[in-house]
Amino acid sequence: MTKPDSNVSRVYAALRRMAADFELKPDERINESALSLQLGASRTPLREALNRLVAEGFLTFRSGRGFYCRSLSPALVMELYEARVAVESETARLAALKASDASLDALLAHVEAGAAEYAASGDAARLLEMDEAFHLEIAALSGNSELRRMVENLNDRVRFIRLMFMKRMIGSGTPQLARLAAHRTIAAAIASRDGEAAAQVMRGHIERRREDAAEAVRIAYSQLYVPDEETS
Amino acid sequence: MTKPDSNVSRVYAALRRMAADFELKPDERINESALSLQLGASRTPLREALNRLVAEGFLTFRSGRGFYCRSLSPALVMELYEARVAVESETARLAALKASDASLDALLAHVEAGAAEYAASGDAARLLEMDEAFHLEIAALSGNSELRRMVENLNDRVRFIRLMFMKRMIGSGTPQLARLAAHRTIAAAIASRDGEAAAQVMRGHIERRREDAAEAVRIAYSQLYVPDEETS
């Protein structure tokens, strides 16, 4: 979305990643002078980037007191998952109704191509990346750039939670078969042009993950404040 | 959302209204120096506000060339309506499932309280205001502040189109009975706690309006570039 171009977009990209990964701890105040030094830019472009991130929900802003990292509560994450249900069940429906045959074949092919790795991989970050790619591909197939933007934003905002939760699941030896099966089911429903079924399956898939949100936040917190322990 | 406080939020509010009303014409380049003079603030807070509006989809930004007003095309408006379907059918569902009895009674009461005015009024702006209040109340009843934010944003971005279209409908003598009936049906479905029905009715309501989007954009264009003609 943002061009890899000049200073402000570089600062924006760096900040977005930092905010997504909670390198800035929840509710922590952001010191503009220190950050501008750290990022090698002056406060003017830094504040422009910060303002964009506020509008995108990654940061909050209190007048006269500066910028803060967003908070991280179970209730908030539940809301983000509910929003994902709303947006992604619709992208699945639209993809089923509007995508080209060729792009639907490609979707099925991508799922199968990654299936082996997905089922076997013990790398949480890699699994999450593949999972997000799947959801983003469906969003792209919906042909609606606005919905696609929403999916990207919501994915970015729950990434940290999901990553921590996936590490935990991998650590406990649970294989990712259920998730893989769900992806296959979703892709099949979309490919069969059944919009309503696609929407329902996608809804169920995300709602099932939402149930874990509360515990996932707890895990995320424990990881945030004990950063030295290796988790994978 | 933004405090009525200091300079930057005042500039932000003013710009948001200007962008929503297309006082800045579609794809028009924004001259920062001129705008800063007009708004009585320097370029620094102005650019901060502009960046937030970019993130919210009201403006676009091209590196090295400055800020532009968003474009206005039938395809884009269709996308916004599709997004509204996704988000608002879910707010209706959640409102039906999670809102308190008292707040649902209030929703029904508000619809009935405004029914007479809604059916008879010839003031397009007033009608639109009531319509948006209805949708926003449901979004609030969903208990999900993220979805509520999305509804607000989408409503603001299609407001101008809807206003022009409503003026045209009023001018042609079409009463707003269908819309009023739809609101009653939606409110009843939500109040009866039937989430699926509420979602379906809301979906149908917005999708029906979406059909008019292409013509609405055409009307909006004609009004944008012939601003002197009175339309109501």
Place this chain on the structure above:
DNA sequence: GCATATCAATCTGTATACAGCTTGACGGAG
């Protein structure tokens, strides 16, 4: 010992200055 008032250090909010780029115009060549 506790609460409160005062103050200094720090940080935010904004204006302004300047460098580099963009763009449109003008003039000349083909």
Place this chain on the structure above:
DNA sequence: CTCCGTCAAGCTGTATACAGATTGATATGC
């Protein structure tokens, strides 16, 4: 007449300076 190169005016991108607000600490009174 058209196309292209050159140039100047204007605009954007960013650094920096400074004023006003905030915050935490220290000291004082009860």
